[in-house]
Amino acid sequence: MNKKTAPRARRDDMLSRERIIDAAIDLLDREGERGLTFQALSAQLATGPGAIYGHIANKADLLTAACDAIVARAVASPSDDATPQAAIRALALALFDAMDDHPWAGATLIQAGGQMPVVRILERVGQQISALGVPQAAHWAGASAVVNYILGVSGQNAANAQLARSQKADRDTFLAEVAIAWSRLDPAQYPFTRSVAGQLRGHDDREDFLAGVDLLLAGLVSQAQIS
Structure with missing residues (x-):
């Protein structure tokens, strides 16, 4: 025995x-x-x-720990010569790609508010916002805006990709169909949506994500310059 x-x-x-x-x-x-x-x-x-x-302890603990391992690999310290803006962009893109590779991590991160995976991201973003010279009083709001944008957009992108895979949907075909539907909307009620229908058809999710990061960074740099 x-x-x-x-x-x-x-x-x-x-x-x-x-x-x-x-x-x-x-x-x-x-x-x-x-x-x-x-x-x-x-x-x-x-x-x-x-x-x-x-x-x-339990499945929730396991999910958080698994998500933390993914985040820890993505938030490696920036190189010493990286500017704060470059460091934030690199961090954001690394997390975007990590959630694209591990679609389940996006939903787990959203449910892990205040726990170590989110703390790791907040710390890395916050250090760079401080290095930008953003006023201390604006640190929390600035870091929150950047972290929430990264988690929200990356998580939604991963969820969309996962749904498309589960339905065996072709991205180009799907976007073309949506673009056609948007172009047929009432121009009086939906002038903006109709105007961007063509851009939807060929947009790049990664590039759009980084464009949003750059908009946030521009606002943070402006705050730093005013102070």
Whole structure:
């Protein structure tokens, strides 16, 4: 009987929080949040649920930890010679790409307000806003605006891509159909939407995202110059 239980014991001994989180990320990427169960994770790690519970309290804890690992990889410190604007742009783009690669992370981040994944992002953004020379009184508002923009737009983009994949929808075809529908709207009621219908057809999500970041940065730089 001891010989039969020894292999499982050795596997459990090698189990770590980091290994569990890496396996959870792999499972989330393949199956989505619904597919992340302790039973599925136990099977992937060749261990029992009890061994996992020794490192992870529950599914919410696991999701937050997995999201934190993704964020930690994306928010590496900027190079010493990077300007604050360049550092914020690089951080924003890294997070945009991370959520595009791991679509489940966007929703998890939104639900993790005040927890470590969001704190990591807030800290990195806040340091650069301070380096820009933005007045202390405006630090919170400025950092909040940038962080909320990054999380909101990146998360929505990832959700849109995930929905398109699940429906096997072609992006170009979908955008062309929407653009045609917009161009047929009542010009008296929807003059702006009709005017940008053509731009919708060929827009680049990444470029649009960075354009929004640049608009926020322009406002922050203006505040710094006024002070």
